[in-house]
Amino acid sequence: MAGRKVLIVYAHQEPKSLNGSLKRVAVEELSKQGCSVTVSDLYAMQFEPRATRNDIVGCLHNSEEFNYGVEAWEAYKRGGLSNDLIEEQKKVQEADLMIFQFPLYWFSMPAIMKGWMDRVLVQGFAHEFPNCYDSGLLKNKLALFSFTTGGSEEMYAKGGISGDIRYLLWPMQHGIMHFCGVKVLAPHICFAPEYVSEEKRKEMLIAWAQRLKTLWKEEPINCSPEWYFK
Numbered sequence: 001m002a003g004r005k006v007l008i009v010y011a012h013q014e015p016k017s018l019n020g021s022l023k024r025v026a027v028e029e030l031s032k033q034g035c036s037v038t039v040s041d042l043y044a045m046q047f048e049p050r051a052t053r054n055d056i057v058g059c060l061h062n063s064e065e066f067n068y069g070v071e072a073w074e075a076y077k078r079g080g081l082s083n084d085l086i087e088e089q090k091k092v093q094e095a096d097l098m099i100f101q102f103p104l105y106w107f108s109m110p111a112i113m114k115g116w117m118d119r120v121l122v123q124g125f126a127h128e129f130p131n132c133y134d135s136g137l138l139k140n141k142l143a144l145f146s147f148t149t150g151g152s153e154e155m156y157a158k159g160g161i162s163g164d165i166r167y168l169l170w171p172m173q174h175g176i177m178h179f180c181g182v183k184v185l186a187p188h189i190c191f192a193p194e195y196v197s198e199e200k201r202k203e204m205l206i207a208w209a210q211r212l213k214t215l216w217k218e219e220p221i222n223c224s225p226e227w228y229f230k
Helices: 018-032 068-078 083-094 111-120 165-180 198-213 225-229
Strands: 005-010 036-041 097-103 142-148 188-190
Touching: 005 018, 005 083, 018 036, 018 097, 018 142, 018 198, 036 083, 083 111, 142 165, 165 225, 188 198
Parallel strands: 005 036, 005 097, 097 142, 142 188
Antiparallel strands: none
16 A cells, blocks of 8 residues: 555575575565555665663663663663664564564574564563553554465364464564564465475465555454464
8 A cells, every 4th residue: 555664574594495486476476556565675785683781872771780671771772772673663663564574493493583572672662561452552453474484284284283374473472572562464484485486486476465555454353362372
């Protein structure tokens, strides 16, 4: 939709991968719609995933005992976070929609993307108890997790050996995004792209492009335990 701003947080090392192609399709299709699209290509940026003392500019709130959560909160309030975090927070603040594009690693997101969550979504910026979940500080935004798996769709079915794929989404969609107030659209999952034909991979890209055409008409999921564990 024209005028909307989209942030794509992308975590894959290879531009020619299916994840790279899914990211490219999203940029192309959303730009065609008149959206302003920004990409944080975490590997290309060599984004630092570790939450350390280096994230705090200037003096610590408590120099005797380092507590990252407290120090990041205090630094945010005084404008004392490192430049890379300020830059990413600005992108988040401006975005109407955040798309997270990644391959599933060990039932979760890659470490570099988890580090982005840990370092960027600090207290004071994304949440501040009791302002969490429906009253989280990012409550006027949408998020969508688009990812690939190694296992097949059957493996991630409710009766499959890996369990229902929705179980894995609970900590990512609910524990991070919903906690910060973000409304979550249904995930876009490409199952086992390495084990299907080239034709099937092309179909995956076409399906993603088609979904993006009507994305702004979609309603968010019901952010409750029932969606994940019913």
